[in-house]
Amino acid sequence: MADKRLEIKGVSLNFGGLAVVADLDIDVNEGEIVSVIGPNGAGKTTLFNLITGIYRPDAGDIVLDGKSLVGLQPHQISQRGVSRTFQSLRLFLNMSVIENVMAAAYGNTHAGVFRSMLRTPGMRREEREIREFASQRLAFFGERLMGYRWDQPAYSLSYANRRRLEIARATATKPTLLLLDEPAAGMNPVETHEIAELIGRLRDEGGYTILVIEHDMHVVEGISDRVVALDHGVKIAEGTFDEVATNPRVVEAYLGTKAAATK
Amino acid sequence: MTDSTPHSSETPASGPAVGQDEWVARHAERRLIRGGPLAPMEERLRAVPWWVWLTLFVGVMCLLPAVTASGYVRRVAFDTVLYMMLALGLNVVVGWGGLLDLGYVAFYGLGAYSYALLDSDQFHVHLPAYVAIPVVVVIGAIAGFLLGLPSRRLHGDYLAIVTLFFLQLFQTIATNGDSIFGHNVTGGAFGIFTVKPLHAFGHNLVVQHQGVFAVTYYFVALGFFALIYVALRFVNLSRTGRAWRSLREDPLAAEAMGMPVNALKLMSFAFGAAIAALTGTIFASLSASVLPLTFYFVLLITIYTMVILGGSGSMRGVVLGALVIGPLLELLRDPNKSRIIFYVALIGGLVFAFRRSRRLGIVVAATLAFGFVCHAIAGALHHSWIAGSADGGLQHVVSYWLIIPKHLAGWIPPVSYVGVICVALVLTLVHGRLRLVLLPPTLYLAAFVWDNVMLTQPDPARYIVLGLILIALMIIRPNGLLGERRVEIV
Known part of the structure; x- marks a missing residue:
């Protein structure tokens, strides 16, 4: 994997005194499908809002194809080649x-x-x-x-x-980078399966680089080249699905410390 | 939660194949076929292209002067065409852009005043129409753009307040414009009354022909209407129109999908304002004068009523709204026509409310019976209580049923007026049989108030009727007569 399509470098965002995203680094390579997982409130959708310019980061830089996106209006970012879907549908x-x-x-x-x-x-x-x-x-x-x-x-x-x-x-919008926010939420098993297949086709046939937030671990396992786990706005793990799924900090984030200890 | 999900990308053996949809497959079976002999005709009517309808409509409108020679009727028709243009312009801002612009008539006024300054004795400027009209349209567009600039980040009620302030600002300047830094610009409260008619190449488009409204202005207005309609239809079906409607639906999603929301809002404001200004020039050139109070709340509310009644967002709808409300407001000036409209609306409302159910007959019969009983009792008590009918016509017919006293005691108007409002409010609270029982006396009381109290002052009464029509329509069809169905839920 050669070209870096998207680089998120040390991005932080605070709402009042609350650090929603703290010093986050994520790279997405050309033609890759990267899944972002994490419990509710981990800052996943906020990350998408930062990339698409709805929020402006307090610190750090977001770079697409070598050019910074920070400070651009959302429609300008869209014209640079970033497109997204919304968790709560906005048709x-x-x-x-x-x-x-x-x-x-x-x-x-x-x-x-x-x-x-x-x-x-x-x-x-x-x-x-x-x-x-x-x-x-x-x-x-x-x-x-x-x-x-x-x-x-x-x-x-x-x-x-x-x-x-x-x-x-x-x-x-003719994007190069596609951000999908929980594409399988609320779908039945057959539809979920179909969405997973679709995301693969989007990469293979459409040629998009894809960053996807997903809660359904079967989908994440099926499609991801790489998985990034967030918790409280901090990256707690990164790697292949198996690496991340067995990472003790990820298990802890999802199930709590006690459960992690008894495992 | 999703245990049965296949783990990898192999297709499950059973179940629908990817990309196949039961709904689509069986669409033909599920389509509701409307029966009856009218169905094929409806299909055929739907297939008629829009420009045929527009040509037909404008053609029929053109025939109106051939039907009637009355200057009054022609003038009302002219005003209605102006209303249609104003409604089309407002539809751009409110119906497509989704921006609640309460300063809209200020642009109409601005157009009228600009024309007045460009072709009157005020500053002795006399520009021909082919210069004045484009200049005014550009002024209108720039004014819309300028109003949009500070308000482009606002929406909903906030935007409404700012634009309302703009209308007030326009009013204040127009009313006090007789001494702007010592210069008389707008003529103050008396306005400018030396506005010249449209003229080009040495020809004057005279306003009056032998003291009667000159019908040429009607054709000029119709021509501009057709022009605006076609232009707006083309814009609506272009990328700009789609972007405007996306902005109305969801500004955030529109922005995220690459549409510059702020610029689009400005464009929408400027567009509406330019159309209003254009309409203003025609109005000013015909009226030969401009007065500040013409461009105020009453007109604003009237145009909004047209847009909402017709169906905000639908061009055919807002034209229909103007076509209904414009003449209606004129008809309501005359007590006799006003009376007919009232009873027709009452019966129409009942039919609509009860549809074909048996209760419609019960309510109508009970109301009639209730009326005759009241009438008989009142007549038996004192003859003068039912001796008020004088002017024949429908009132004469109605007076066999409705109590119309010769002289109204001073306490009757306020008590009956407040009474009918109270009873109507109670009606909205009760249900079932009780409502059915209360309805006939309420209707009778409403008719009593209408005939005895309201019709003595038809001018204010007509706006009350307008309000009632709007309330009733919003209950029955919240999206207007021809409006597309609008949903807000996700």
Whole structure:
């Protein structure tokens, strides 16, 4: 693994007097799937919010492809090639399925308002391209988000399909780094299995580097090249799934000291 | 928790294959087919493209002057077209951008005043229309942009307060603008009354033709309306329009998906403001005068009512809203038409509330019976209590049922007025049979108040009717007449 896509260097963030993330170092290499695990409140989603620019770190640096992301607006970071999904789904519920995906193509399209008003040939061509591109993104999920579904509002989708649509939307910003926040949360076993397979396909066929937060250890085991465990905003372990899963500090973080002692 | 999850990526032997969805597979079976003879027609109507509808609509509107020669009706139609344009502009900000802009009519006023300054005797500037209109539109857009600048980080109620302040600021400047550093700019409370009609290439578009409203302005307004409608429709279906709606749905997600939320908000403000300013020029050139109080809360509320009633976010909806509310407000000025509207609305509301259930018949019959009994008792007690009907028409018919006294005792209006409000409030609290029993007397009391108290002052009463329509609609159809269904839940 040669190129470092994302480097998180000594990042800290405090909410008032509480250190949410403390002196965190994580590297993500090109084409890698890295899982972030940890108990609730460990700072995993905060880490995602830091990378995507929703929070600004109090200390440290976040570097994507050699350029710092700190201080950029979230939409600028998105245009640099970082895209994400949300733990509590944040779809554009009253827009149609395909419009959800088309909207995310905003950053890599150019037609201005006046060209849109006049519907110039260039604008129409771009519009066709956006639609074609969006349909390809949706086609990634097999039949589930295809056909008549396109023009239905997003709120009509089932929970699992909403999660899929959010991933489709995230890939429509043409990212190189994809941050997935609990993609399998609330899924049934079959769907969970399918999501795990999908994440592998996103890397293999889509070519994305993927950072994923996940609680389901089967998924983590199945997909991860590397696992990072956080607790109270501190990295407590890093390595392959087996290394991290057997790490006493990880067991302690999940089960408590007493349980760790009796094991 | 997820013990049955397969550990690696091998596909389980049974169960649905990856990417296959029962729902999709059986979609054709599940589709609800609407029956009846109207179904094929509905399908066909849905297939008609939008521009056919727009052409038809504008065409029919163009025919109106051929139907009636009344200057009053034509003027009302003209005002309605202006309302439609204003509603379309507000829809950009509120319906698509999701920004609660309470300063909207200030931009309308700004447009009117700007035109007034660019083509009047105030400063003896007389720009032709093809210069003045674009300049005013740009001024409107810049003003919208400037208002957006400090408020781009605000949303919801905070934004509403700041924009409301802007409206007040505009009012204050317009009203006190007769001595801005010693110069008379806006003419103060009396406004500017030397505004010239639109003119270009040496031709004047006269405002009045032999003392009657000149219908050319109606066509000018319709032309601009069609232009705005087409432009907005194109923008809505472009990346900008999608970004605006994403912003309304979830600003954080929109930002994370690469949309510059702050810039989009400014753009939305500027767009709405430019349309309002454009409408302002047409209004000012027709009215030949601009007054500060034209652009104030009453107008703001009226336009908001149109947008909400029609369905915020839907262009067809807000046009329909303007088309309903504009003429309605005019009709309600006349007590006789107002009376007809009241009873039609009452019956319509009942039909809507009870749909086809048997209770509809019971309530209507009980209300009629209750009325006749009251009428008979009142008539038996004293003849003058039911002798109030004078002007024929519907009131004459109604007076066989409703108590209309010749002279109202001084205590009756306030007591009955407060009474009907109290009973209506009680009605919202009780349920089932009790509500059914209370409903006929309430309706009768409401009719009594309407005929005896409210219609003596139709002008304030019409805004009360407007409010009631809005409340009723928000209960029955919270998303407006043509609004898309809106959900906030996750």
